[in-house]
Amino acid sequence: MSSDSGLLQSIKYTRGQKFQVLDQLRVPHEHEYRDIKTVADGVDAIRTMQVRGAPLIAMVGCLSIVTDMDGKDFKNAKDFLAYIEVQVQALIDARPTAVNMKREGTRLINFVKQQIVLTEDITELKLRVIEWIEELVKTDLETNKAIGDHGANDIIKRAQAGGNVNVLTHCNTGSLATSGYGTALGVVRSLFQKGKLDHAFCTETRPYNQGSRLTAFELQHDKIPSTLVCDSAVSWLMKSRKIAAVIVGADRVARNGDTANKIGTYQLALVAKAHGVNFYVAAPFSTIDGNTASGESIVIEERSPTEVTHIGGKPICPAGINVWNPAFDVTPAHLITGIVTENGVIEPEQLSKKIDEYNAANL
Numbered sequence: 001m002s003s004d005s006g007l008l009q010s011i012k013y014t015r016g017q018k019f020q021v022l023d024q025l026r027v028p029h030e031h032e033y034r035d036i037k038t039v040a041d042g043v044d045a046i047r048t049m050q051v052r053g054a055p056l057i058a059m060v061g062c063l064s065i066v067t068d069m070d071g072k073d074f075k076n077a078k079d080f081l082a083y084i085e086v087q088v089q090a091l092i093d094a095r096p097t098a099v100n101m102k103r104e105g106t107r108l109i110n111f112v113k114q115q116i117v118l119t120e121d122i123t124e125l126k127l128r129v130i131e132w133i134e135e136l137v138k139t140d141l142e143t144n145k146a147i148g149d150h151g152a153n154d155i156i157k158r159a160q161a162g163g164n165v166n167v168l169t170h171c172n173t174g175s176l177a178t179s180g181y182g183t184a185l186g187v188v189r190s191l192f193q194k195g196k197l198d199h200a201f202c203t204e205t206r207p208y209n210q211g212s213r214l215t216a217f218e219l220q221h222d223k224i225p226s227t228l229v230c231d232s233a234v235s236w237l238m239k240s241r242k243i244a245a246v247i248v249g250a251d252r253v254a255r256n257g258d259t260a261n262k263i264g265t266y267q268l269a270l271v272a273k274a275h276g277v278n279f280y281v282a283a284p285f286s287t288i289d290g291n292t293a294s295g296e297s298i299v300i301e302e303r304s305p306t307e308v309t310h311i312g313g314k315p316i317c318p319a320g321i322n323v324w325n326p327a328f329d330v331t332p333a334h335l336i337t338g339i340v341t342e343n344g345v346i347e348p349e350q351l352s353k354k355i356d357e358y359n360a361a362n363l
């Protein structure tokens with residue numbers, strides 16, 4: 001399930017058999033898969049960033065429930081529901097900023113509540129949960145392809161003179177952050193497949209280097225013409241090359257369009273504004289959090305200082321220096337040209353209305 005091709009397969013899952021995740025801490029140099037047998041394994045893989053990226057975190061979390069409940073006995077349906085609620089909360093707590101695990105976990109709990117009205121048979125309930133989670137993973141790939149096409153079409157439409165475009169992306173939002181294809185990197189893939197991409201630039205994305213380790217790897221893998229730049233080179237890049245668009249992913253989009261994403265996204269948006277470059281956020285609708293009014297209330301995860309002070313386990317600065325390591329920042333909506341979803345490109349001012357329409361149709 002869930003692969004574009006071998007090396008970019010973030011998840012290996014076969015019902016009733018194994019569930020494994022690619023250990024992204026080792027990419028690009030090694031491709032080792034880790035078994036996920038329990039929710040505790042899932043939480044650990046998410047916390048240590050063996051798996052990362054908002055959509056993938058949710059899928060790995062949910063699939064870890066599938067393997068965890070295998071062979072477990074439950075006294076009754078109420079006991080089963082209580083178990084699901086506890087596991088979902090543990091997975092939500094693993095990393096606080098991305099909303100996807102919270103959203104899918106809440107939907108899963110609601111689904112179980114509906115099902116226990118229909119049947120109290122535990123074997124049947126387990127099967128329905130497995131099918132619900134497998135569908136979630138399958139849908140993610142289709143969603144990403146739709147995001148890719150909507151984003152690419154909008155960029156092409158706005159590109160002056162209708163020629164091929166250069167784009168810049170940040171962090172890793174590709175096959176490795178999703179079940180396949182990717183969100184912002186899906187837009188790059190789609191531009192390439194349409195023959196409309198001149199060149200893709202990707203940032204290193206310090207401190208964790210998702211750009212240089214993972215995105216550069218994906219771009220090379222797909223033979224997409226691409227160049228890696230330091231995070232500190234982006235202003236000069238936009239000044240000296242013609243960049244049609246910056247495309248980033250999202251960990252949570254608030255109702256007003258403010259967007260939490262990998263640290264450094266906010267400065268990219270400011271630089272894009274200063275240079276008249278369109279700035280897109282590409283994310284599935286499940287990353288839009290209609291319950292969060294604005295970016296003010298988004299909790300920003302702060303991670304270990306060692307991610308800044310060390311690279312590959314080696315220190316790169318004097319021991320004992322104070323470090324602040326926020327993993328994400330919030331880009332204000334007014335800097336965002338469009339939010340690219342599977343349902344089309346939404347201007348931030350239209351987002352609240354679109355959320356209400358989506359909820360009326362889907363919830």
Ligand SMILES: CSC[C@@H](O)[C@@H](O)C(=O)COP(=O)(O)O
Pocket residue numbers: 052053054055098170171172173174177178182183184210248249250251261262263327
């Ligand atoms: C499709 S992934 C979208 C976001 O999750 C991505 O841009 C990002 O910020 C990832 O952060 P990470 O800390 O690597 O999980």
